[in-house]
Amino acid sequence: MSLRDLSIRAKLVWTALGALLVVLGVATTLSLRYWQSEQYALTGQQALMAVAAARGPVEEALVHGQVGLVREELRALTARPPAQGYRLVAADGTVLLSSDHGEEGRKRPGPPLPGPWDIPSGGTVVGGRGGGPTMSAVVPVSGVGGPGGRAVLELVLSVKGIEDAIRRGRAFGLALTGLLALGYAVVLGTMLEREVVTPMRQLRRGLARASAGEPGVRIGLTRRDEIGRLGASVDRLLERDDEAARLAAAQQRRLSEQAGFAEVGALAAQVAHEIKRPLAGIKSAMELIAQEYAMSDAERELLGRIDGELEHVDETVRDLLSLARPVGLHAQPLDLNHVIDGALARLAGLPAMGGGAGGTVRVTRRYDPALPAMEGDAARLEQAVLNLCVNAAEAMPEGGQLTVATAHEDGTVRVDVSDTGVGIPPENLDRVFKPFVSTKPMGTGLGLPLVARVVAAHGGRVTVESDVGRGTTFHIQLPVAAMAARREVEA
Ligand SMILES: Nc1ncnc2c1ncn2[C@@H]1O[C@H](COP(=O)(O)OP(=O)(O)O)[C@@H](O)[C@H]1O
């Protein structure tokens, strides 16, 4: 596994942790260094002040040769740490007096001190940071070996205390850094888990489900940050995908329906054709009989009934043929309200409007007077509206209210045909547009399929709502622009 394959969380946590450790490490080291040199300087300064203060009495005692007094003075000077010892060193490096008596009369150990004439009269500090386990505050003293003689008074200081403190500081810094890093890693890890890993997982799971073909999957991230926006984009994509799948399924359904339709249609057309000829023969024969033979009223009525049945067969055959033929539209500018008027005029002459044994069917027109101009096949549309109106009238054998309304809204016009009839049970609602579906003893089941075909040929759609026992409304929706656009393409 290469570094690039690590999770984002691991990468971020490790990088941030590395950066934190470097920053804290450098900061700790630098501040310890600074503190160390300050500590050395301070210690040296204090020692120097103590030595300088002791110089007067020491010189005084030396002038009088009171070595015991000198020792006493110097012992007092070294009583408190970090002072460790004293030396009085001659100009040639010989130790004259020392807290370590063994050194007296020998060369001073260690690197040579600056000569007594080289040291400023206020004294100086030698050694110090990195200069071994001790450092020294030195001042020149006079009165050694005669009036002009000089020596160096050295106060030896242990730096162990400082170095110990530094070590403790380093250990503390290290522990603190580790603790901070740990806390930082936990906080960062938790935050990343919540802010990145969890929503990412949600995204991945959703996408996995969607790509496994589950419909209607949404990521559903409600957050507004980058990941939330990503989720929203994915949701929009999924939505479009669903929509496309739905359309494809509908298309497929329509295609297979059309395929079935075409097959049945071809057969129906053939049958209809076969029936049409003998039908015409029977009709003319009947007319001949009615003219040539004297008949009783009862016989005439019988003949009339036969004629009615023949008319029905003829109508069915006509419907069948028009359904089987491809819908070739003669599109022209038309006034839809006018088209509906035509359909209603034809409806008035039909037996279904007689109200039969019951009451009559009242017709109400509720037209939108400002329908936009549109194009379409007026004859076909009139037939479609008529079919709906005939069904409506037939659904109200006891009489009732038939309302035909038109309306328009952005780019579409609507025709609503409502009745107060028997209604359509819910399980039949999506079957009624299929050919040969009829609940009427003499029905053909071809009226609504024809409506659907004509409307579809105009680029529109027809839908139905119904309430059993209360009534039914069919909605035809037609695009205003579709026909015009189609003509332009053809031209
Ligand atoms: N307005 C309506 N009210 C109640 N039922 C209806 C209505 N319109 C259509 N239907 C139902 O839909 C069926 C199919 O109608 P249609 O295709 O016109 O064939 P048909 O009228 O020959 O039966 C009808 O038999 C009827 O059951």
Ligand SMILES: [Mg+2]
């Ligand atoms: Mg019908």
